[in-house]
Amino acid sequence: MAKVHPSITPELADWISKQPMYFIASAPLAADSHINLSPRGLDSFRVLNEHEIIILDLTGSGNETAAHLTENARLTVMFCAFTGAPQILRLYGQGRVIRPDDDSWSEYRSHFADDIPGVRQIFHQQVERVQTSCGFGVPLMELDAQRDLLSKWATKRGENGIREYQLEKNATSIDGLPAPGLQTADSN
Secondary structure (H helix, E strand, O other): EEEOOOOOHHHHHHHHHOOEEEEEEOOOOOOOOOOOEEEOOOOOOOEEOOOOEEEEEEOOOOOOOHHHHHHHOEEEEEEEEOOOOOEEEEEEEEEEEEEEOOHHHHHHHOOOOOOOOOEEEEEEEEEEEEEEEEEOOOOOOOOOOOOHHHHHHHHHHHHHHHHHHHHHHHHOOOOOOOOOOOOOOHHO
C-alpha cells in the first residue's frame, strides 16, 4: 500500500543512508522525447533536511538529467530495499543543477568526500512529495561491492580529459536539449 509522508522523516533518512543503490528519473516536456531513468550508487546521495536532498553527479555517458532539470525542473528519486524488509521510497519534487562555477558549489560539494574523481555537477531537489509503497515484488539481492570502474576511468582521463569528454559527449541531451555549463562557443 502506498503511503504519503509529510516529509523525509529521520527514520526514512536513516533507511535511505543504508541503501547502496537508487534511481533518478527526469523527462523533457516534448511528448516525442525520451524519459530518462538512471541507476546510481557510490557515495553520491545526501539528505540535507526533511525537504531537501542533493546528488553528486559524476561524469558519465550522457547528461540527460541536467538537460531536463534545466528545461523543467521535474525530478523523481526512487530507492528499493533489496535486503531486509520490503519497501520502495519515492521522492518527488523540483530539482536544479549546481555547477562548479555556481556561488553555492562549495556549500553543497562539502557534503561529499573531496577525493572523488570526475565530479560534473550536483543535483539539488526540493522534495514536495514523499511516498513509500510495499516493495513486495522487488527481489532480494546481496551487494558484493560498489564498482570502482568509473573512478578509475575518471582518474586515468584527468581533469582536462574529463572536461574534453564532457564538452564532446555531455553538452546536450539525446533529444538535443542543452546541459548547463557545457556548451562551447560553437554550440551556442
